[in-house]
Amino acid sequence: MKRVFVVLVAAALVAAAQAFSLTSYIRLQNKLAHGDIQINNQIVSEALPAGGNDPQSPHLFEQKLDHFNHQDDRTWRQQFYYNDSNWRPNGPIFFQLGGESSVWSSWQSGMQIGQWAPTFGALYVILEHRYYGFSWPTNNTETENLQWLSTEQALADAAYFIQWFKQNMSSPDSPVITFGGSYSGNLAAWLRLKYPHVTIAAVASSAPVLAVVDFYQYVQVVDRSLSVLGGSVCDSVIRNATQEIQTLLKIADGQQQLAKLFNWCSPIRNTRDINTFMSILMGAWEGAVQYNGESPGSKSNIDYMCGQLEKGASTPLKTYINFMNEHLDPFDCLNISYVHVVEGLSRTVNDIYSPYTGRHWFYQTCSEFGYYQTTDGGDAAQPFGNLVPLEYWLGLCKDVFGRPFETFRLAAEKNLYYGGNNLDSGDGTNVLFVNGNVDPWSALSITESLDDSLTAIFINGTAHCADMLVADKTSPVGLVDAQTKIGEQIGSWLVKHRKRMAQRRK
Numbered sequence: 390m391k392r393v394f395v396v397l398v399a400a401a402l403v404a405a406a407q408a409f410s411l412t413s414y415i416r417l418q419n420k421l422a423h424g425d426i427q428i429n430n431q432i433v434s435e436a437l438p439a440g441g442n443d444p445q446s447p448h449l450f451e452q453k454l455d456h457f458n459h460q461d462d463r464t465w466r467q468q469f470y471y472n473d474s475n476w477r478p479n480g481p482i483f484f485q486l487g488g489e490s491s492v493w494s495s496w497q498s499g500m501q502i503g504q505w506a507p508t509f510g511a512l513y514v515i516l517e518h519r520y521y522g523f524s525w526p527t528n529n530t531e532t533e534n535l536q537w538l539s540t541e542q543a544l545a546d547a548a549y550f551i552q553w554f555k556q557n558m559s560s561p562d563s564p565v566i567t568f569g570g571s572y573s574g575n576l577a578a579w580l581r582l583k584y585p586h587v588t589i590a591a592v593a594s595s596a597p598v599l600a601v602v603d604f605y606q607y608v609q610v611v612d613r614s615l616s617v618l619g620g621s622v623c624d625s626v627i628r629n630a631t632q633e634i635q636t637l638l639k640i641a642d643g644q645q646q647l648a649k650l651f652n653w654c655s656p657i658r659n660t661r662d663i664n665t666f667m668s669i670l671m672g673a674w675e676g677a678v679q680y681n682g683e684s685p686g687s688k689s690n691i692d693y694m695c696g697q698l699e700k701g702a703s704t705p706l707k708t709y710i711n712f713m714n715e716h717l718d719p720f721d722c723l724n725i726s727y728v729h730v731v732e733g734l735s736r737t738v739n740d741i742y743s744p745y746t747g748r749h750w751f752y753q754t755c756s757e758f759g760y761y762q763t764t765d766g767g768d769a770a771q772p773f774g775n776l777v778p779l780e781y782w783l784g785l786c787k788d789v790f791g792r793p794f795e796t797f798r799l800a801a802e803k804n805l806y807y808g809g810n811n812l813d814s815g816d817g818t819n820v821l822f823v824n825g826n827v828d829p830w831s832a833l834s835i836t837e838s839l840d841d842s843l844t845a846i847f848i849n850g851t852a853h854c855a856d857m858l859v860a861d862k863t864s865p866v867g868l869v870d871a872q873t874k875i876g877e878q879i880g881s882w883l884v885k886h887r888k889r890m891a892q893r894r895k
Contacts, residue, residue, distance in 0.1 A: 444472035445494045450553065452519070454526055455537055456545035465526040467546065468517040470494050471554075472503070476512035479562045481883055482555070484588070485515045486547055486580070488573030489750040491522030501859050502568050505876055509883060511566075512558070516550055518543055518573070520749045529737040532790045535752050540803070543576060548584045564886045566879060570594040570854035571830065572753075574822075579807050582817035590819035590882040592875060595854045597833035598822075599809040600800035602759030603779045605766030608671065610829040611678045612771040618681070618827065619695030626698045627674065628772035630709030634670075635774045638663055650710050654722035661727035664781040667764075669725065671773040673716055675762060681827055681852040682863075688716070734789040748789070755786035755794045757803055762829075810835050818842040821878055823871065825851030844878070846871050 449466040470492065476482075483502050492515045497503045506513040517524040520538045527534035547567075555561055565588045569577030574596030581591035616624045637643030644657050657663055677689045688694070694716065701708025717723060734748045754760050761782040764775045787793045810833065812820075822845040824831040830853060838844040848856065850865040860869050 442471060442473055444470060444474065444497055446470075447494070447523070450516075450550055452526075452546055453549060456542060456549065465519075465524075467519065467524045467550070468492065468522060469515060469550070470497065471512060471514035472497050472506065473512045473558075475507040475510055477510065478558065478560045480560070481509055481511040482551075482560075482563045482565045483509075483511045483513045484547070484551060484565050484567050485513070486543075486567060486569040486573040486576045487516055487518040487521060487524075488569065488571055488576070489518065489521060489753070492517040499859065500857055501872055501875075502857070504859060505879060508876070509879065512563070514554065516547060518576075519546055525739045527739075529739060530748055530752075531737050532752075532792070534737075535749075535756075535790075538749065538752060538756075540576065540579065540753075540757060540807075544580050544583055547576070547580050548587045551587050562890070564589045564883060566882065567591040568594075568857075569596070570857045571596065574834075574854075575807075578817075578820050578822070581820050582807065582812075585817060589886050590821075590879075592821050592823065592879070593834075594823045594857050595825070595828055595830050595834065596822060597758075597760065597830045598807065598835065599833040600758040600760070600803045601833055602761060602796050602800050603763055603765055604760050604833070605763045606832045607762040607829040608675070608764060608771040608773055609766055610832055611675055612773075614678045614681070614827045614829075615674065615691060615695065615772075618691045620699065622699045623691075623695030624772055626701065626705045626708055628768075629705040631670070631768075631772055631774045633706045634667075635776060638666075638776070651714065652722050654724045655726055657725070659727065661781065661784070662725055664777055665727045665730055666725040667774060667776040668781070669717070669723070670713060671762070671764070671777060673713065674773070675829070678827065679829060679853045682855075730785065731788045734785070751786075752790065754782075755790065755796055756799055759796050759800045760833075812839055812843055819882055820844075821846065821875065823856045823875065824848065825853070825855050825868075827852040828855075829853075846874055 447468050447470055449468055451464050452467040454463040454465055455461045483506055485496070485500070485502055496515055497513055503513055505511070519526050519542060520530070520535070526537055551565055555563055555565075567577040567580050567588050568591070569575070571594070574593040575598050577591045578593040578596055578598060581588050612624065615627070634647065637647050638657075647653070648656055651666075653666075657666070673689075674694070677691055677694050680689070681691050694712070697712050697715075698708055701711065703711075734751055736748065759782075761779055762777070763779045763782070764771065764773055764777045765779055768775050783794075783796060786796065812835070820843050822835040822843075824834050824836050824845070825848045827850060831847070835843070835845050836847045846856075848865070848871045849867045851868050851871075855864075855868055856871055856875065860872060
């Protein structure tokens, strides 16, 4: 069978909160097909062990399907991990919310939270988000079955789980601090705001708490980061090459030239194919900026990619094409078909290792947030042209899920319900927002302290969720300083909580 490079929603799903990129999923699929990765199909335990817990072993919790319909008593099993090796009953609990991806036991050592847990004698628990990873409330993801996929249900999942977990650990007085990054950073903050009696504080990393449907500012931050970190030559090559590509796309002969140069799997059949192709090119740079410097050895970072463009000895177009063909790693051909995108996102199978699991997150963008990275802000402020409009993504919502969404209204309702980025202490207390100025998602987060209880740390030189990772010798000084401040804030919250509890017992 002919192998093709499948890009489903290159720009939106490579960057949107997206803890994953579809390019990575394709490569994972290839490794699975060749037996390079073994899938662990062990049965997970449904109850907490009576003795010591193995932090590498997953557990299942019997979760409610619908927290807001009391006539519906159906349940499903939600996966979680926990490590209590440094904890004593009624000690603090560090609760990490999963987002739009699987959760893994390796997070316990790979996340900075896992480093803080021993320092504060905390239990570290990670809860997987409904519909992601192995946590499937329904047998498939038909559109009708996605009605229970929402932030409100996810937050109720977390609150209900915390209540159950503390009871089963015989630790009713344990203070809980929530953590999350990107979309789950939203959840961490919102859990504190909506369930203040369940947690005492939250650290929200790279959390785009403001829902914006036409998120054209995303590519403007990408452009700024490329210019500052990659240099003006890099930005200029991308801009000039994009202009030439858009000129060629206007005529049949030009399209034929591009088909050969980029090795398309099929010719352009409609405007949506053009939008898909341009989003693929744009998405490669979005991913490089969003996760810049977070994967040692990766070639998907600003320094390497811009360095390759600067070394190009030919015209901007030829330099750009040669590099993009190498970077996209398209195997036999590059699939730019919009129909193929729709078909891929219409797959409803529950499969953790399938690239089609992007359907879940795409549904949430259609029904709750938007977050669509477009070129609608004009090409003067970014180098990616003007051929990835909002109507492309809104049309994709309709074509994938079989009905149109009132995404502008739905996003406005989310901002009204959660407060967007216009919060004050009347909305909640003890939330720390952490962002990096390289991260495009910082444009929708809170980057300045709002008051003494809703505070922010804005890190120079870091990208998406960098503060959640364990720093090493290559990390920016600003990241190390920021993590020190986060640790101090955690300690302060816990000291104040203990004092409040002591006063209540008097």
